[in-house]
Amino acid sequence: MTSPNSGPSAEQPPSKSSGAEGPYGWQEPxxxxxxxxxxxxxxxxxxxxxxxxxxxxxxxxxxxxxxxxxxxxxxxxxxxxxxxxxxxxxxxxxxxxxxxxxxxxxxxxxxxxxxxxxxxxxxxxxxxxxxxxxxxxxxxxxxxxxxxxxxxxxxxxxxxxxxxxxxxxxxxxxxxxxxxxxxxxxxxxxxxxxxxxxxxxxxxxxxxxxxxxxxxxxxxxxxxxxxxxxxxxxxxxxxxxxxxxxxxxxxxxxxxxxxxxxxxxxxxxxxxxxxxxxxxxxxxxxxxxxxxxxxxxxxxxxxxRLGVGDYPSDSADTWQVIGEDAWRALAARESAPEGEVAFAVDATPERSHAAIGVAGEWRGGTHVEVVDHRPGMGWVVERAKQLHKRWRPRCWVIDGGGPAGSLIKDLEEALSEVEQELTGNKEAVVEVVQPTVRQIGQACGSFYDAVAEQSLSHLDQAPLATALAGAQQRPLGDAWAWARRGVGTDISPLVAVTFAKHGLGVEVEETGGDILDSVW
Missing domain, CATH: 3.40.50.300 (P-loop containing nucleotide triphosphate hydrolases)
Known part of the structure; x- marks a missing residue:
């Protein structure tokens, strides 16, 4: 049995013999x-x-x-x-x-x-x-x-x-x-x-x-x-x-x-x-x-009174999967995506924050970047429309079983409207790529391998570094996927760029168009 920070009823009247008086606190945690x-x-x-x-x-x-x-x-x-x-x-x-x-x-x-x-x-x-x-x-x-x-x-x-x-x-x-x-x-x-x-x-x-x-x-x-x-x-x-x-x-x-x-x-x-x-x-x-x-x-x-605690971390709890030195060594301030790009969206389980990541080729390797990272999720679709119109990406990637999966329907409708406006084709449809469990494991492994092989570059952005410092591995069949260390750790930027890199290699229907040379 697992239960996140969500809502069992606070109103659970006790037996008459208990002498209790309402209102009552949550009887399940x-x-x-x-x-x-x-x-x-x-x-x-x-x-x-x-x-x-x-x-x-x-x-x-x-x-x-x-x-x-x-x-x-x-x-x-x-x-x-x-x-x-x-x-x-x-x-x-x-x-x-x-x-x-x-x-x-x-x-x-x-x-x-x-x-x-x-x-x-x-x-x-x-x-x-x-x-x-x-x-x-x-x-x-x-x-x-x-x-x-x-x-x-x-x-x-x-x-x-x-x-x-x-x-x-x-x-x-x-x-x-x-x-x-x-x-x-x-x-x-x-x-x-x-x-x-x-x-x-x-x-x-x-x-x-x-x-x-x-x-x-x-x-x-x-x-x-x-x-x-x-x-x-x-x-x-x-x-x-x-x-x-x-x-x-x-x-x-x-x-x-x-x-x-x-x-x-x-x-x-x-x-x-x-x-x-x-x-x-x-x-x-x-x-x-x-x-x-x-x-x-x-x-x-x-x-x-409210149970808001301060919990120490063991020294081994930071930078568990990818070492800090190895990650910092790949920082390249001048790196930028060349040619086709792919975007991905992820969110925290509490839906408190969401992130949009991008990946593209750069100097024979892959450039990854956090495009946007903000509180809440209500901003994502509108921001995605702006990015899609400017960059015409080869695909968008979201884990359909994750917290951001709830955005897929609205995102597909919004992006299809943008695509129809850009192409003049009223039948144009944008479908969000939803990786399978096996593909999620492959995406995480590919990201890890790219770091180990020094074929990945990034801008040394704080949200991505913080996510990596607090990330762990969780078993996923014979592979593994990203997991966060605790409720205070937000790895959505890391998951977003991992899925964006995966999006560069998946089979999708080409939509055409040129990538505009612009910055966010």
């Missing part, structure tokens, strides 16, 4: 990925939590049902489950339900709950202890509640143990957990993971849960990796084979957004609050949030 499953232990966890007096919100139940999905053999579909949600929404309830299930139903021998600070781990221990003590059926199965500082935990007569610890470089060593709970994952680095994760290697059916709020920069290195994996899965409309990721957040408007931009969120609106806070209507209200908005700094409010 704007960003979600999960591998397929055939069954789930989530409902068992939900029912057990209710027996202990913990009545979960719909969004909390959703996480458990999906995150505890099972394969046909009964093993976990998700080795890793990550929940990224702003503070005070109730993520602790998800943890408590998962831990109760592991102790009393799942038979997990060791559940290891860690937090960045000892006081947070201890508070989590006290909450679970209260739930168990308040349910006689569960309490009688407990052998001991360990209260020693640093040794907090719950042990059953049957041997299952739930331990609570503060994270450190060596705090997880020596423990082999069936389930690791990593709370406050926005403060989770490589040292802690190096200590904790290997403890699960010998476990037959392990699972690790990460819970926290928006990234805070360098300390959020592990959360940043998880998020990039989720966004990469959304990019290719697939699922990460071992990760369930749930994020409630908004995408704020950019300075260059037009007034009618629908791809981004107004951070001052109630709609943004509902989108990023599933606990609204249960333990949060719009009135309380309005007071926060009036007091917090804009950056602090966006991070703490």
């Amino acid at each position: 704007p960003i979600q990925v999960s591998p397929p499953s055939v069954s789930s232990a989530g409902q068992e966890a939900i029912d057990l939590a209710a027996r202990a007096g913990l009545h979960l919100d719909p969004w909390q139940q959703h996480i458990l049902r999906v995150g505890m999905g099972e394969k046909p053999d009964g093993s976990w579909a998700s080795f890793e489950v990550a929940v990224n949600v702003p503070r005070q929404n109730g993520k602790g309830g998800v943890l408590e339900a998962r831990e109760l299930w592991g102790l009393f139903i799942g038979g997990e021998k060791l559940i290891l709950h860690s937090a960045h600070e000892f006081k947070t781990a201890k508070a989590a221990f006290k909450r679970v202890e209260r739930l168990i003590r308040g349910c006689p059926d569960l309490h009688k199965r407990v052998k001991t509640y360990r209260q020693t500082v640093g040794e907090e935990g719950i042990e059953l007569h049957t041997g299952q143990i739930l331990r609570f610890i503060a994270r450190s470089k060596g705090s997880g060593r020596g423990f082999t957990g069936d389930c690791n709970i990593l709370d406050e994952d926005m403060i989770l680095g490589d040292d802690a993971m190096d200590a904790l994760l290997p403890t699960m290697a010998a476990v037959p059916n392990p699972q690790i849960w990460y819970l926290g709020s928006a990234g805070i920069g360098a300390p959020s290195v592990v959360l940043g990796r998880l998020r990039r994996r989720a966004l990469a899965a959304i990019e290719v409309r697939s699922a990460d084979p071992s990760l369930s990721y749930f994020e409630w957040s908004v995408v704020p408007h950019l300075a260059e957004c037009p007034a009618d931009c629908a791809a981004h969120d107004d951070v001052a609106s109630d709609e943004a609050v509902l989108k990023s806070n599933p606990g609204v209507g249960y333990r949060l209200t719009l009135e309380k949030v309005a007071r926060e908005r009036a007091t917090l700094s804009p950056a602090g409010y966006a991070r703490e």
Whole structure:
């Protein structure tokens, strides 16, 4: 299952017994990925939590049902489950339900709950202890509640143990957990993971849960990796084979957004609050949030309440496919297309930006250039008409299955009108070339080869360099295609020039006419 930043309904009335008051926050996250499953232990966890007096919100139940999905053999579909949600929404309830299930139903021998600070781990221990003590059926199965500082935990007569610890470089060593709970994952680095994760290697059916709020920069290195994996899965409309990721957040408007931009969120609106806070209507209200908005700094409010995070990148995340030095070496300010040209259009998955690229022969190789790159998509057709009239290209190329595919019909109609005007032939038709999946892989491979063979030139334009710096490869059968590193990376200029280069070699019906010697 994959879900981009789009719109599940915010209005999902809770049960009458919940005591909730509307309006309600989104009960399914704007960003979600999960591998397929055939069954789930989530409902068992939900029912057990209710027996202990913990009545979960719909969004909390959703996480458990999906995150505890099972394969046909009964093993976990998700080795890793990550929940990224702003503070005070109730993520602790998800943890408590998962831990109760592991102790009393799942038979997990060791559940290891860690937090960045000892006081947070201890508070989590006290909450679970209260739930168990308040349910006689569960309490009688407990052998001991360990209260020693640093040794907090719950042990059953049957041997299952739930331990609570503060994270450190060596705090997880020596423990082999069936389930690791990593709370406050926005403060989770490589040292802690190096200590904790290997403890699960010998476990037959392990699972690790990460819970926290928006990234805070360098300390959020592990959360940043998880998020990039989720966004990469959304990019290719697939699922990460071992990760369930749930994020409630908004995408704020950019300075260059037009007034009618629908791809981004107004951070001052109630709609943004509902989108990023599933606990609204249960333990949060719009009135309380309005007071926060009036007091917090804009950056602090966006991070703490709207889930707008700062996620660090590993050094290997830049210029992964084509090295920066190799690309810069091909820059030629005097290069320009000679003879026939081909244009291509691409857009970001959020439709926030679009790009038009061109390719043409130059000195025995290929010149590529970003002709235009702007916010939104409403400008593309009119700009394409101008370019077609001036350059009479051999073809236009758009991936019909991509975000720009929605422009194809309008673009063909508009360009056909231009062609009819230029030729006087009322029957003239311009058809946009739509590459197949195989051809997309060939186009990306050809672009890569041209760089390696130094037969490609460009103008060293910033949008193209930025796109290459943030581009990754995604598998495409036996080939590969461009993929972006994260939601903040716009590779539409790169995809546009790649498809334009492909357009130079595809078979198209010649329309005739001369290329005008002009500049954009």
